[in-house]
Amino acid sequence: MSDPKENAGKKLRDQVPRTSQGLCKLSPKRPSALSIIEAGNIDRVTNLIPIRHGRMSVSPFAFYRGTAAVMAQDLAFLPHTALEVQATGDCHLMNFGGFATPERTLIFDVNDFDETLPAPWEWDIKRLATSFVLAARNNQLKDTDAEDMAVRVAASYRKSLYEFSQLNKLDLWYMKFEMHHLMEQAANDKVKQLLKTAIDKAEKSTQQKIFYKTTRNESGSFEIADQPPLIYHPLHVAQEKDKIRSFMEQYMRTLQDDRRFLVSQYEVIDVALKVVGVGSVGTRCLIALLMNNKDEPLFLQVKEARKSVLEAFMHPSQYAHCGERIVQGQRLVQAASDIFLGWSTGDDNRHYYVRQLRDRKIAPDVESFDKEILGAYADLCGRVLARAHAKTGDAATISNYMGKSEVLEGAIGVFAVAYANQTEKDYQAFKKAIKAGKIPVEMS
Known part of the structure; x- marks a missing residue:
């Protein structure tokens, strides 16, 4: 048959x-x-x-x-x-x-x-x-x-x-x-x-090594080092920190309980804008430095999520949130995904997704x-x-x-x-x- x-x-x-x-x-x-x-x-x-x-x-x-x-x-x-x-x-x-x-x-x-x-x-x-x-x-x-x-x-x-x-x-x-x-x-x-x-x-390429390459010690506290025009602080850093903390509360609700517990042990210390990729340049992207009570670092990347370029020619995404579309698609395709993958909405009503920054990444030369x-x-x-x-x-x-x-x-x-x-x-x-x-x- x-x-x-x-x-x-x-x-x-x-x-x-x-x-x-x-x-x-x-x-x-x-x-x-x-x-x-x-x-x-x-x-x-x-x-x-x-x-x-x-x-x-x-x-x-x-x-x-x-x-x-x-x-x-x-x-x-x-x-x-x-x-x-x-x-x-x-x-x-x-x-x-x-x-x-x-x-x-x-x-x-x-x-x-x-x-x-x-x-x-x-x-x-x-x-x-x-x-x-x-x-x-x-x-x-x-x-x-x-x-x-x-x-x-x-x-x-x-x-x-x-x-x-x-x-x-x-x-x-x-x-x-x-x-x-x-x-x-x-x-x-x-x-x-x-x-x-x-x-x-x-x-x-551990988070600790990225920490020493990416930060500077400013009056006894660490902050992300500016590397203009590719990494730089926003004009109103204190306001941005407040915004990112509110943002993080929404983001954490998209994580599994065990991962939410892990992230809850870290606090946002600093945020900076970052220019990434080729096609993504100009979309909003932040890197956030988080530290726990042992002064151990965690870097997260917060990247703007827009509609897929395919949506004009296919049916719309089943996910109303563009960040969720990206995260769920990634989880479907990859054999294993970053435990910090999640999504949230900024105070500007734009959609974002979150992932760990440069976690032992290998980019082909x-x-x-x-x-x-x-x-x-x-x-x-x-x-x-x-x-x-x-x-x-x-x-x-x-x-x-x-x-x-x-x-x-x-x-x-x-x-x-x-x-x-x-x-x-x-x-x-x-x-x-x-x-x-x-x-x-x-x-x-």
Whole structure:
């Protein structure tokens, strides 16, 4: 007797041929990338917008990181199967990395969820594959190698999704990509050494070490050290401390009881504004220094939560609070999440989410990757994304749609090259607008 999910997956090929996943014919009514960027600047911190533009102006790859909204617009009008997963929404290769689980094990996983929303699985894999093409070009690899990176990430995704679709559901949810295991299993000596160096550095990155790097002793009390224009205190620090304490009361109600008890033993000592990322620059972000009665530090990041860029093209989030949307999406996708994840609303009625700051974080130094290392990274990211989609979507139907041949990854490779070309065109228009003085820029 045939599997109905297998039949459903194969029937989808009649409606959306796998080769159609390679199409990159954009709508003639497509808004310009510049207009979408400008729309995304609405309600950002005005004096930080030039820094956002400056970071995006560095390269087509950096520009791509700041234009999730542009790609969401394009993907919505291209062929897709309508099979939904908990999409990350901004699935590029810099939004994967290492961090510590609550048990203090270092794992590798997706680590950015600002745009997460249920959406077609293709949107994540296409954005991820395109990011590999742009990263390869940025690293001066050959055009053929750049396309091969996109094919590799899609092939890893296809093969891994099939594997995960066969797993017991509990085994799938318990699965973690442990950094030490990845290092031990690495076939390439360069990759093994790279992972060892990253793990050694992460294991030394304790809250105490961050404390001494981030704070200064001012008249016998500690405060966050200003590093303008990227870290700086608000004008009215005392008022901000009062606001954050009220904010924290709401935040703590979103935590489990045991975690609420833990946080209750700390007091907010100082707060400062922080500029983060590329696409996030200009959204409101604070770092808060908390201390307990033993003078042990805890750093929390309070980050503004806005509507996902996918919401204009999908159904609205089931969560009225944008911070809850991000936190719940992160908990669904990740194998293990920060125990301090929660959300709250500021006195300005804006939504925020909270997480621990730089908890043994490992960020990939992609610009230093050669062909071998970037290829291994593509394999890993494809596998991690497949685990995320298998957890939150109909893995069997998606897997059977993709099949066992190389048709799907070939199509994704074609798409990724074409969309990378379009990104470079949009980037040139962006640079031209900067040169003409139409877009303010500040380098940082």
